Amino acid sequence: xxxxxxxxxxxxxxxxxxxxxxxxxxxxxxxxxxxxxxxxxxxxxxxxxxxxxxxxxxxxxxxxxxxxxxxxxxxxxxxxxxxxxxxxxxxxxxxxxxxxxxxxxxxxxxxxxxxxxxxxxxxxxxxxxxxxxxxxxxxxxxxxxxxxxxxxxxxxxxxxxxxxxxxxxxxxxxxxxxxxxxxxxxxxxxxxxxxxxxxxxxxxxxxxxxxxxxxxxxxxxxxxxxxxxxxxxxxxxxxxxxxxxxxxxxxxxxxxxxxxxxxxxxxxxxxxxxxxxxxxxxxxxxxxxxxxxxxxxxxxxxxxxxxxxxxxxxxxxxxxxxxxxxxxxxxxxxxxxxxxxxxxxxxxxxxxxxxxxxxxxxxxxxxxxxxxxxxxxxxxxxxxxxxxx
Amino acid sequence: xxxxxxxxxxxxxxxxxxxxxxxxxxxxxxxxxxxxxxxxxxxxxxxxxxxxxxxxxxxxxxxxxxxxxxxxxxxxxxxxx
Numbered sequence: 075x076x077x078x079x080x081x082x083x084x085x086x087x088x089x090x091x092x093x094x095x096x097x098x099x100x101x102x103x104x105x106x107x108x109x110x111x112x113x114x115x116x117x118x119x120x121x122x123x124x125x126x127x128x129x130x131x132x133x134x135x136x137x138x139x140x141x142x143x144x145x146x147x148x149x150x151x152x153x154x155x156x157x158x159x160x161x162x163x164x165x166x167x168x169x170x171x172x173x174x175x176x177x178x179x180x181x182x183x184x185x186x187x188x189x190x191x192x193x194x195x196x197x198x199x200x201x202x203x204x205x206x207x208x209x210x211x212x213x214x215x216x217x218x219x220x221x222x223x224x225x226x227x228x229x230x231x232x233x234x235x236x237x238x239x240x241x242x243x244x245x246x247x248x249x250x251x252x253x254x255x256x257x258x259x260x261x262x263x264x265x266x267x268x269x270x271x272x273x274x275x276x277x278x279x280x281x282x283x284x285x286x287x288x289x290x291x292x293x294x295x296x297x298x299x300x301x302x303x304x305x306x307x308x309x310x311x312x313x314x315x316x317x318x319x320x321x322x323x324x325x326x327x328x329x330x331x332x333x334x335x336x337x338x339x340x341x342x343x344x345x346x347x348x349x350x351x352x353x354x355x356x357x358x359x360x361x362x363x364x365x366x367x368x369x370x371x372x373x374x375x376x377x378x379x380x381x382x383x384x385x386x387x388x389x390x391x392x393x394x395x396x397x398x399x400x401x402x403x404x405x406x407x408x409x410x411x412x413x414x415x416x417x418x419x420x421x422x423x424x425x426x427x428x429x430x431x432x433x434x435x436x437x438x439x440x441x442x443x444x445x446x447x448x449x450x451x452x453x454x455x456x457x458x459x460x461x462x463x
Numbered sequence: 464x465x466x467x468x469x470x471x472x473x474x475x476x477x478x479x480x481x482x483x484x485x486x487x488x489x490x491x492x493x494x495x496x497x498x499x500x501x502x503x504x505x506x507x508x509x510x511x512x513x514x515x516x517x518x519x520x521x522x523x524x525x526x527x528x529x530x531x532x533x534x535x536x537x538x539x540x541x542x543x544x
Contacts, residue, residue: 330478330500333478334478334500334503334504397511398507398508398511401507401508401511402503402507402511404510405506405507405510406503406507409499409519
């Protein structure tokens with residue numbers, strides 16, 4: 075297979091601007107978890123290619139807006155997260171959950187603002203959907219109709235399995251931001267193939283003993299809790315612009331884990347191996363045996379810099395644990411968090427190396443069968459760029 | 464907190480060890496059952512039975528079960544001080 079994205083597209087500022095407009099501002103993107111946003115006026119900001127977006131709780135309803143005052147363009151929320159009104163620190167305009175300024179100091183002195191023109195000063199809005207504890211946002215555009223099932227259609231056949239897995243997410247045990255000095259596409263591509271595992275992760279993922287690749291054209295089962303027990307080897311599936319891989323674990327390892335981690339026996343999702351979903355463009359959801367859930371959010375900063383945020387959730391539904399089981403649970407998830415951090419560091423280092431050399435590439439390179447999901451990503455990317463905004 | 468009791472706890476925590484087969488001078492990292500799962504079980508046992516937290520890296524300075532016991536005892540003492 076040949077890659078469809080040219081090496082120059084990993085370094086070109088004009089290409090980056092086109093991606094921002096046509097890829098990230100035209101579909102649902104993963105914005106983070108609901109943790110820390112449970113109470114009225116809780117907020118969190120994310121950065122997307124220079125655009126600051128504020129997620130804020132308005133009396134129990136989560137809303138998202140461009141974090142820019144309509145008056146003189148100051149940032150409304152200047153901290154990364156916290157609890158305060160959506161109030162501009164410059165002149166004190168306060169906005170409601172519809173994005174309208176409902177409190178404007180010395181309003182009579184601004185003759186242009188009347189009940190009829192107030193909507194002209196509405197904040198730029200984003201649609202918000204939650205799936206379990208996961209938040210997805212989509213930029214609103216004038217005249218564009220977004221159907222109620224738009225997120226379901228974007229996630230295609232993976233929406234149902236994602237929902238089932240997302241509701242099994244319990245305590246957030248790790249949440250870390252990584253600034254990777256590489257284009258966001260390199261970061262995504264790195265998550266889509268296991269070809270690099272032996273070289274980049276010999277002492278982490280490489281020790282898990284996952285089976286090799288077999289290919290299956292069939293879509294992934296709708297319910298991951300009822301998968302076939304006869305699966306042999308890793309296999310890819312594709313749904314819309316998204317892709318997934320399922321890798322069974324070595325049976326001996328799995329049986330030993332069952333005996334050792336008896337406290338996990340009541341978990342609601344008993345996957346028989348490792349499942350990894352990529353949702354175009356910026357969301358990765360993975361789980362090993364339904365014991366923990368590793369999520370990645372890829373947010374481009376510029377054409378050479380990406381913010382990669384990892385979330386590690388424990389499973390819920392474990393019930394009452396003995397003192398020993400609780401201690402084992404703490405060790406288990408601490409170890410999982412350490413494992414995830416090690417992998418992220420290894421992946422970030424190799425992505426940064428590629429970024430430094432990709433500007434000198436000749437040709438477009440080549441992809442192995444193990445990198446088929448990268449090819450699917452390239453197709454989705456090209457389709458997004460070709461679409462009329 | 465005798466060291467022999469610590470050895471018994473270790474034998475119970477790590478799967479596949481015959482009770483009474485180890486002693487304080489056993490080089491724990493050389494037993495057949497020793498791997499990353501056994502390490503987690505050991506750390507959990509220390510947390511549960513002795514109410515102290517030991518990190519996996521701290522065990523690198525320990526060669527025998529007696530060494531680990533000494534590390535745990537020292538942590539207990541400094542926690543009590």
